[in-house]
Amino acid sequence: MSAPWSPISWKDKPIAQNVEYPDQGHLSKVLSKLEALPPLVTPSEIERLRHQLGRVQRNEAFLLHAGDCAESFEACTGENISSKIGLILSFSLVLIWGARLPVVRIGRIAGQYAKPRSSSYEKLGDGRQVLSFRGDNVNGLDPNDRTPDPERLLSAYFNSTTTLNYLRSLLTSGFASLHHPRHWSLSHVRSPALRREFETIVDGLSDALDFSRTIGVDAGGANAYECGGGRGTLGEVDFYTSHEGLMLDYETALTCEMDVPSARKAFYNTGAHFLWIGDRTRQLTGAHVEYFRGIRNPIGVKVGPSMEEGELVRLLDVVNPDKGTGRVTLITRYGASKIDDHLPAHIRVVQKSGHPVAWICDPMHGNTQTSANTGLKTRHFNNIISELTASLRIHTECGSRLGGVSLEFTGELNEEGYSVTECLGGSMELSEEELGLRYQSFCDPRLNFEQSLDIAFLMSNHFKK
Ligand code: PEP
Ligand code: MN
Numbered sequence: 001m002s003a004p005w006s007p008i009s010w011k012d013k014p015i016a017q018n019v020e021y022p023d024q025g026h027l028s029k030v031l032s033k034l035e036a037l038p039p040l041v042t043p044s045e046i047e048r049l050r051h052q053l054g055r056v057q058r059n060e061a062f063l064l065h066a067g068d069c070a071e072s073f074e075a076c077t078g079e080n081i082s083s084k085i086g087l088i089l090s091f092s093l094v095l096i097w098g099a100r101l102p103v104v105r106i107g108r109i110a111g112q113y114a115k116p117r118s119s120s121y122e123k124l125g126d127g128r129q130v131l132s133f134r135g136d137n138v139n140g141l142d143p144n145d146r147t148p149d150p151e152r153l154l155s156a157y158f159n160s161t162t163t164l165n166y167l168r169s170l171l172t173s174g175f176a177s178l179h180h181p182r183h184w185s186l187s188h189v190r191s192p193a194l195r196r197e198f199e200t201i202v203d204g205l206s207d208a209l210d211f212s213r214t215i216g217v218d219a220g221g222a223n224a225y226e227c228g229g230g231r232g233t234l235g236e237v238d239f240y241t242s243h244e245g246l247m248l249d250y251e252t253a254l255t256c257e258m259d260v261p262s263a264r265k266a267f268y269n270t271g272a273h274f275l276w277i278g279d280r281t282r283q284l285t286g287a288h289v290e291y292f293r294g295i296r297n298p299i300g301v302k303v304g305p306s307m308e309e310g311e312l313v314r315l316l317d318v319v320n321p322d323k324g325t326g327r328v329t330l331i332t333r334y335g336a337s338k339i340d341d342h343l344p345a346h347i348r349v350v351q352k353s354g355h356p357v358a359w360i361c362d363p364m365h366g367n368t369q370t371s372a373n374t375g376l377k378t379r380h381f382n383n384i385i386s387e388l389t390a391s392l393r394i395h396t397e398c399g400s401r402l403g404g405v406s407l408e409f410t411g412e413l414n415e416e417g418y419s420v421t422e423c424l425g426g427s428m429e430l431s432e433e434e435l436g437l438r439y440q441s442f443c444d445p446r447l448n449f450e451q452s453l454d455i456a457f458l459m460s461n462h463f464k465k
Contacts, residue, residue: 002321005294007255007267010248010287017116017246017281019138019148027249030150034157034253039270040110040164041241043258043296049240049273050298052104054326056358056403062101062463063329063360063404064092065242065274065300066452067108069444070115073136076159080412081166082175084109087411087449089176089237090198091456097201098460104238108408110163111243111272113137113156114250115443116280133442137247141442153250160271164241176237191427194453242300245275248291255295266296276300276331279365282307284314293319300329300406304366305338309349316355329358331406335366336386343391347398359395362406363387368444371424373432378445381425385458392462405459409447414438419448426451 003009021027055061066088068075084107092103114135122132124143131146133139137156139146170176245251254271269275275295279302281288292299299319303312312330320327330350334342350357367383370376388405395402413419421437422445424430430451439445447455 002293002318005290007252007291007294009294010252010290013285013287013290014283015248015287016283017278019134019247021148021150023150027150030153031249031253033154034250037157039254039256039268040161041270041273043266043268044261045240046268046273046297047261048238049104049106050326052238052326053298053329053358054356055102056104056329057325057356059401059403060101061104062095062099063104063106063358064088064095065106065108065329065331065360065404065406066091066409068112068410068446069108069408069441070135071109071112071159071163072141072442073113073155073159075412076163078166081109081163082170083411083413083449085167085170085176085239087409087452088239090449091409091452093205094198094201094453094456094460095463097205098457099463101463104240104404106240106242106274107167108242110167110241111156111160113159114244114246116244116246116278118280135246137250153247153253156250157254157271167239167241171237171239176239191450194427194450194457197457198453240273242272242274242276244278245269245288245292245299246278246281248287251275251291260296267294269295269297272297274298274300274329276302276329278302279304279306279333282315284311284318289315289318298326298329300331300360302362302365303330303332303346305334305342307342307346309345312346313349313353313355316350316353316357320355323355325356328355329360329403331360331362332391333362333365333406334387336363336383336390338366339387339390339394343394344398347395347400351398351400358403359400360404360406361388361391361402363391364406364408364444371432371435374436376422376435376439376445378435379423381423381430381447381451381454384423384447384455388455388458389462405455407447407452407455408444409449409452410441411449411452412440414440419450420446421448423447423451426454 056063095103114137117132121129123129130143133141137152138148255269257265257267260266277288363384367379371378392402420440421434422439422441428450
């Protein structure tokens with residue numbers, strides 16, 4: 001029997017990555033205000049995602065989880081949001097075309113503000129020691145603005161709603177229509193070969209759509225829970241939001257007991273459809289696992305090299321005691337040189353436990369390095385590909401299947417229309433010397449549009465075989 005759960009039972013547990021607010025009265029006022037504000041997402045949307053993740057677990061669909069490492073309030077602009085969505089749609093189109101499987105799209109968007117840190121303090125160049133930057137919902141990137149300010153939680157809520165509002169408009173006003181994939185912008189793709197490859201898919205798709213229209217068939221799903229054409233038209237696609245559930249006060253303020261469509265009441269986190277537990281906050285007896293075990297949303301768990309096999313199964317027992325389908329997605333992130341040492345054993349213990357999970361590869365977080373020349377944080381495309389291909393191979397060898405990918409990428413362009421230069425390599429062969437040209441991330445380095453499409457083609461070709 002597990003101990004009783006409530007939206008605040010996590011407060012009795014040790015809180016990793018805790019933020020200390022100097023003014024608790026101010027924090028309480030902000031949290032009461034947040035509690036009164038309307039939900040961002042609804043139980044029926046959350047249940048639809050759970051259903052679709054069940055399909056991912058049964059190998060009937062593929063999951064694309066992608067977006068920025070962290071969003072910033074400043075980057076909340078129409079252009080940034082549409083280029084992010086454009087890239088996610090383009091990526092999923094390449095996958096759908098190659099793998100002939102529906103793709104469930106979850107953005108790291110509309111709430112991905114908080115960041116876990118390896119150290120609470122940062123030593124500045126001038127010798128000063130200040131609190132580390134913990135994300136726009138906690139403190140400022142400016143070293144003089146590092147005191148945690150509760151008002152930033154309210155700003156996070158309003159930036160999330162603004163982002164989601166525009167996202168919903170884009171998705172229902174033709175932008176996401178598979179009839180017009182050219183709207184998603186290829187103008188800045190440097191490599192002619194990549195452009196040609198994408199245009200071939202778009203032409204093929206247009207022909208297929210014309211043909212379906214001619215014979216009077218459209219690809220709308222009859223079941224409202226199916227991926228892609230759930231609303232009965234190809235013109236609209238399903239898209240879900242996610243963020244790391246790090247700031248538990250904020251998550252609790254947005255947690256409500258609500259009616260489950262056609263079942264008993266349950267607690268939903270209404271701030272995002274999908275939340276994940278980070279690799280630094282997944283302690284079995286810690287506050288984050290306690291909070292996550294009681295919400296009904298589908299959840300992700302980051303699994304790194306320090307996860308022990310027994311610990312992984314105990315964690316699944318805690319967050320999914322009923323072994324419900326669609327509930328848990330394991331997001332593995334070992335690093336290209338470590339995946340062979342850990343993934344096979346993790347797959348085997350989970351298989352033996354009988355827990356249904358979706359396995360997703362995050363080839364980004366175990367492959368971060370510092371560029372020797374510039375001192376910038378970067379990731380090499382070859383290491384990303386190497387972890388991803390190892391993951392595909394190991395799942396096959398273990399009688400399992402990779403159900404998706406979790407990426408940090410951006411379709412963002414600078415003022416002259418060029419994509420960011422944060423990760424090395426790819427078909428554009430981005431070099432160390434070019435890294436500083438348009439390095440815009442204030443957190444982890446992201447793949448740009450071209451490098452992301454390179455990965456989409458690689459995966460799509462793998463699944464074609
Ligand atoms: C992240 O996804 O941005 C992150 C910090 O990942 P992890 O918890 O796996 O290090
Ligand atoms: Mn990151």
